[in-house]
Amino acid sequence: MTGAPTAPPRRARPPRDALAENARDRSRRRRDAASALTLLAPSLVILGVMVGYPAVLMVVQSFTDYSIRNKIQGTLPGVVGFENYIAVFTQSDFPAVLGRSLGLMIVMTVLIVGLGSLVAVLMTRLSRGWRVLVSIGLLLAWAMPPLAATTVWGWIFDTQYGLVNWALNTVTGSTEFTNHSWLLNPWSFFLVLTIIVVWQGVPFAAFTLYAALGQVPGEVLEAASLDGATGLQRFRLVVFPYLRNVFTVVVVLQVIWNLRIFTQVYTLQQRGGLVSETNVLGTYIFRQGVGEFGVTSAIGVLMVILLLALSWGYVRTTLKEEEL
Incomplete structure (x- = not known):
């Protein structure tokens, strides 16, 4: 004699209190999201008007x-499609200017971050x-406007009345440097430019890294010192891992800023640069x-792509850390 088929076990229903609590949580999250969006709406509108619209317009114009x-x-x-982009690379000085800008950016960034670390x-x-x-x-160096700083340094390197000469x-x-022009030769021009930009860039790196150095545990440094680690080894093996994210931020910001320099270069050119x-x-x-x-819009688009490519590593690292 076969027994009657057994009914599948019923799933245990969550208590009503748990269902109500989940509903309240979902409702609270929706309210928080709505409140956050409401608070961000003015900023999003301003960004859309001041950044989004010009960016889209620049991309569209680059193809006309x-x-x-x-x-x-x-x-x-x-x-005209990609004719503007082709002309930029084949019928203009853009490749030479791009290489010059990248070289200056690398030199300035290395000097600013290196000297800033030493000062910190x-x-x-x-x-x-x-x-x-x-x-x-x-x-004082950081607060001085770039135009004022460049004017002062321009007088220091002046041909007739310069302090350097x-x-x-x-x-x-001797009188070898009498009426010597530092801005007429491109190499000495970029030397003066590098001095100005580095002089104004070191304070930001120094202050940022000095604040970060306060987060390194003193007992860790003391233990490394007792183990016989030299100052350079302590910085490379102990301090730098704590400051890795701060160094990344400083480097990325310096790369962007040094690639966008305008005021210093334009002012020095007005004083005699070729x-x-x-x-x-x-x-x-x-x-x-x-x-x-x-054509100008095409160059602007290329510059934006270059800046995004240079800073993508930092953005990707930041997003991964937020997901953890």
């Missing part, structure tokens, strides 16, 4: 022959009075074909 003629006559530009470590060794004095000096003549006991041999991306876009908006 839009020029001052269309603006004056009120006519629509023609679509030095500030941890100084007494309170000396640390305050160094901080004031860094703040006078000092070199005094040290060498424009054709000292242009960087910023000044090149500024001077590129007056009224040739299509």
Whole structure:
């Protein structure tokens, strides 16, 4: 005799209190999301108007022959596809300017981060009075507007009245540097430019890294010292791992800032630099074909792509850390 088929076991229903609590949690999360979106809405609108619209317009114009003629006559530009991008690389000085800008960016970033690290470590060794004095000096250099700083350094390297020429003549006991132009030669032009940019960039790196150094546990450094680690080994094996993320931020920001320099280069060019041999991306876009908006937009798009490519590593690392 066969028994009656057994019914499948019923799933245990969650208690009503748990269902109600889950519903309340979902409702609270929706309210929080709505509140956050409401608070962010003004900023999103401003970003869309001030950043999104110009960016989209620049991309669209880069595929057209839009020029001052269309603006004056009120006519629509023609679509030229990738002709502007091809012309930028084959019929202009853009490749030379791009290589020059990348080389300057690398040199300036290495100097700023390296000197900033040394100053930050030095500030941890100084007494309170000396640390305050160094901080004031860094703040004065950092707070000076780029135009004012470039004007001051331009007078220091001036051909006739420059302090540098006078000092070199005094040290060498000759008149070899009388009326010597530092801005006429492209190499000495970039030397002066590097001094100005590095002088103003070191304070940011120094202050940021000095604040980060305070997060390194003192007992870890003491243990490494007792184990016989030298100062360089302690910095490389103990300090740097704690500051890796801060170093990454500083490097990425310096790469972006040093690739977008304009004021310092333009001001020095006005004081005697050869424009054709000292242009960087910023000044090149500024001077590129007056009224040739299509070609200029193509250069702008290429510059944005370059900046995104250089900073993508940092963005990807940040997103991975947020997911953990």
